[in-house]
Amino acid sequence: MGKLFIYLFGIVLFFGSCEDNKKASDADSNRDEIEIENEIEIEKQSITENEAEVDSIALKHPEITNENVVSFLTEYGKNNPETKVLITSRFGDIEMELYKDTPLHRANFIYLVKQHYFDETFFHRVVPNFIIQAGNSDIVSTPRKRAALGNDYLLPAEIIQGRVHEYGTVSGAKEYRENPDNRTAPYEFFIFLGPKSSTTHLNGKYTIFGKVTKGMDIVEEISKVKADDGDWPLNNIYITAKVIE
Numbered sequence: 001m002g003k004l005f006i007y008l009f010g011i012v013l014f015f016g017s018c019e020d021n022k023k024a025s026d027a028d029s030n031r032d033e034i035e036i037e038n039e040i041e042i043e044k045q046s047i048t049e050n051e052a053e054v055d056s057i058a059l060k061h062p063e064i065t066n067e068n069v070v071s072f073l074t075e076y077g078k079n080n081p082e083t084k085v086l087i088t089s090r091f092g093d094i095e096m097e098l099y100k101d102t103p104l105h106r107a108n109f110i111y112l113v114k115q116h117y118f119d120e121t122f123f124h125r126v127v128p129n130f131i132i133q134a135g136n137s138d139i140v141s142t143p144r145k146r147a148a149l150g151n152d153y154l155l156p157a158e159i160i161q162g163r164v165h166e167y168g169t170v171s172g173a174k175e176y177r178e179n180p181d182n183r184t185a186p187y188e189f190f191i192f193l194g195p196k197s198s199t200t201h202l203n204g205k206y207t208i209f210g211k212v213t214k215g216m217d218i219v220e221e222i223s224k225v226k227a228d229d230g231d232w233p234l235n236n237i238y239i240t241a242k243v244i245e
Contacts (some may be wrong), residue, residue: 002010016114061115064150064186070104073155077107082244084213089123089136089237090223094191094215095244096170102158102184105172109187110243116189118241125190128223130198133173134239135188146187154183158207161219165192165199168219170210182206191219 063073083106087094098106112118118135122140125133134140155172159182163169169192171186184207191212192199212219226234 052148052201060114061149063148064153066153069150069153070156073104073107073111076111077103080110080114081245082110082243084243085109085188086242086244087118087215088216088240088242089222091237092218094218095213096210097213098170098210099160099208100180101160102207102209104155105158105207108187109209112149112187113241113243115145115149117138117149118239120238120240123222123233123237124240126223126225126227126237127231128193130194131190131192132219132223133190135173135189137236150186153186155186155207157182157184158209159204160208164196164203165194165206165208166196167193168212168216169208170204170212171202171208172185174206176221192225 062068062072071147083098083100085096085098087096088092098109100106120139121135121137123132123134124136125131154175171190171192173187173188173190175185176184192202222237225237228234
């Protein structure tokens with residue numbers, strides 16, 4: 001009964017997010033009702049597809065924990081050396097290159113992409129002239145995927161001396177501020193837009209593990225959409241991700 005309640009509650013949240021999509025902001029004023037309704041139908045279908053993906057994850061790989069995270073990602077990284085990823089949203093495509101000298105973060109990101117974790121998550125935080133952040137959502141599939149992959153693990157910091165946040169860098173988010181080891185929350189990342197003068201609280205505290213190589217115009221456009229007081233866009237910005245090289 002508890003699982004059923006959680007599932008039904010997730011469905012309520014899902015349709016609530018769909019209702020948000022109907023309230024068009026200025027950024028979406030050119031989208032007609034038919035387009036929006038089609039998008040909602042696609043999102044409904046994705047619930048079943050995502051449940052199948054969650055079951056597949058549980059069968060293929062062990063759950064990642066803080067005890068096995070280094071060994072698992074080290075081995076996975078050896079067998080999956082890719083460094084280029086494509087993030088797609090309704091605004092357009094963003095290409096990213098992941099750094100080889102942050103091997104755990106690179107391997108973790110490639111792993112999540114290949115497990116389809118990011119599909120049907122959002123750009124859920126947008127701050128103009130600062131960052132856009134992705135990897136979370138308010139639909140039921142996201143916590144179910146996290147539970148299947150590993151609900152509690154963090155990534156050891158891989159902070160490279162002299163590497164600073166600059167236009168287009170990709171960094172791992174942190175789960176909490178009081179984090180003396182600067183460990184990264186594995187499921188969320190942010191792209192930096194802001195001036196270097198606004199990086200004093202970021203440099204040396206967050207692992208920079210990649211950069212945008214194409215599509216910063218898309219990043220800029222996303223950063224300017226209307227958002228609520230918590231920087232969450234008023235209209236959900238769904239993403240998908242795939243490895244391209």
